[in-house]
Amino acid sequence: MTDQKISVDGHIAIYEPSVITPKGNTVDFFFHVREIERLMGVIVAKARFRCIGIIGKSGTGKTGLAAVLQARGINVRVIDASAHYIQEQVDITEYLMDERTTYVIDETAILCERSKLAIERHVSCGGAVVLMMQSQDDFELDGMIHWMRLDRDGITEATDLNDMTKCGLSMAFATNFMSLSVDISSEREQ
Structure with missing residues (x-):
């Protein structure tokens, strides 16, 4: 997570100018969200744990994607552990109170x-x-994680964990995005 300010407009993350990106930047996460929702639908249909791990290198847009997911989802909360980083390890258990x-x-x-x-x-x-x-x-969740890969070309489902390790970063994703309030496919057609 960076100190760079990110705002969201629909599926678009707007990165304000900063030391990292002096001119700012925008990234459309429409297809990322759609693919995450597709996989989540499969997971829910098969009654599996709702946990998707996303592997991506630094700068691939994990923080921007998180901002879009929060803005697009119902009852979604982003917790930036680095904002609480004072010592070697951070305790965020007080924030994990609502199973919904x-x-x-x-x-x-x-x-x-x-x-x-x-x-x-x-x-x-x-x-x-x-x-x-x-x-x-x-971070491990003993078989609960469904892996995906995030890079500058998009997001894809990944089945080979050894291949994904080459990417360097990972994110586990478990969500209720099946309950997004807007039908993305119909919105995209407009």
Whole structure:
């Protein structure tokens, strides 16, 4: 997560000018959201844990995607663990209180073990969580994660974990995006 200000207009993340991007930038996440919703539909239909891990290198748009997911979803909350980073590990358990909320947690690599257990409990009880991290090894949920890959070309479902590790970053995604308030496909056609 960066200190760069990101605003959202529909599926578009608008990165304000900063040290990282002096001219600013915009990224359309329409297809990313659609693919995440497609996979979530498959997961829900098969009664599996709602957890999608997204692998992506630094700068591929994980924070912007998180902002779009929060803006587009119903009862979605982004938690930036790095904003609470004062010591080596961060405890965010106090924020994980509502099983109906989809939590998008950025920078999960710095979470303490207590937070990781609270996240696992949330997902096990039918809740949804999005976890973003620097390495797939930074967070494990023993078979609960459905992996995807995020890069500058888009987002795709990934089945080979060894191949995904080459990308360097990962994010676990568990969400209630089946309940998005706007039908994306009909909106895109307008």
